[in-house]
Amino acid sequence: MLEEIKIKALILAGGYGTRLRPLSCTRPKLLFPVAGKTMLEWILNIFYREDFDEVILAVNHLADILKKRVGNKIDNININYSLEPEPLGTGGPIKKAEDRLKDVDNFLIANGDILTTLNFKRMLESHTKKEAIATVALHEVSDPSRYGVVELDKEIRIKKFVEKPKEKLTSKWINAGIYLMRADVLKYIPSNRKVSLEKEIFPILSEKEKLYGFKLDGPWYDVGNFDTFRKANYDIIKRGPKQKPLLYKNANIEDRAKLKPPIIIRENVKIGNFSIIGPNSVICQNSQIGNKTVIKDSIIFENVTIGESALIEGTIIGGNVEIGDSVKIGRNCIISDYVNIRDNIKISKGVIVHPYKELENDVKNSGHVL
Ligand code: GTP
DSSP: OGGGOOEEEEEEOOOOOGGGTTGGGTSOGGGOEETTEEHHHHHHTTTTTSOEEEEEEEEBTBHHHHHHHHTTEETTEEEEEEEOSSOOBTTHHHHHTHHHHTTSSEEEEEETTEEEOOOHHHHHHHHHHTTOSEEEEEEEOSOGGGSEEEEEOTTOBEEEEEESOSSOOSOOEEEEEEEEEEGGGGGGSOSSSOBOIIIIIHHHHHHHSOEEEEEOOSOEEEOOSHHHHHHHHHHHHHTSOSSSOEEOTTOEEOTTOEEOSSEEEOTTOEEOTTOEEOSSEEEOTTOEEOTTOEEESOEEOTTOEEOSSOEEESOEEOTTOEEOTTOEEOTTOEEOTTOEEOTTOEEOTTEEEOTTOEEOSOBOSSEEEO
């Protein structure tokens, strides 16, 4: 019976991602790589084995970059875009895509910055059995004060939604940012304005309709700031093989390079002789590292070029960055997309270099380089 139900999904992907600036100035959150896969790829993993007709990306900020990189199909999944002239929040984009969503019984909504595993079939079963108007995926945390918390009854029906609670609550279950909704949710969302699903729509649904929770039991990350982005990367890298590197296709590793696991090396990466790479690092697609360079505890995005005898520790290097020979970068730096760092430059710890910057002088103090 369940097999006959047609499902569509809408991914909320239009936020400014201010907490991930300046990397999010040139890169939509869905294209942030976590352990070598983009957030979009992680989210689409939820849909692969299911009969999703269509995945709609609700976009605004940096929509063109996303469209250009993703196109209209990933594997067997059709990707379409719903472009907002103005950001419509977390609820407005659902109403905007009404014409596309209303012809199915249920649709799935996912925040574009959530990384988790979801047994979709079980969620759909629970949603259908309980005749819920909407089912909210829930994750349990020890400190819910930064999140939207739900109060539940014994049947896991949501009695109340509390955004970032100030007072102590008994519930530790938070809104995990994935929702299954019946099409009649659309009548509760106002048109043509910014709407917050969490603050405006869920409180109404929990009062007037059957709003249920669905408890997730796997790992869950909200990759919305640099602490959680780093944590998601390092946790997943550490879950990989401990004895050998995780190598993808066409990795070109010179004989005398040393790879220290856990480490992920994506497609077409080149690593020169006598370089020591790892542990706790990921090198994304098409990046090239010269001879005698040392990289550890670092997240290197795609298409990065690093010269010889460089030293990079505990740092995030954005896409298309060029780093010269003998460059030294201290811990907790963020080097944004398209930055160019000349030979012999030294960057102290905690430096944040903004996109397209050409660095010709050492940076001795932590802080922003604009
Ligand atoms: P911050 O500015 O750092 O808070 O990030 P954000 O703008 O992404 O906001 P938030 O983390 O609250 O957003 C949660 C999810 O909703 C993310 O996947 C966002 O991309 C998405 N989102 C937020 N605002 C909008 C919007 O106006 N339109 C669309 N389409 N998506 C949005």
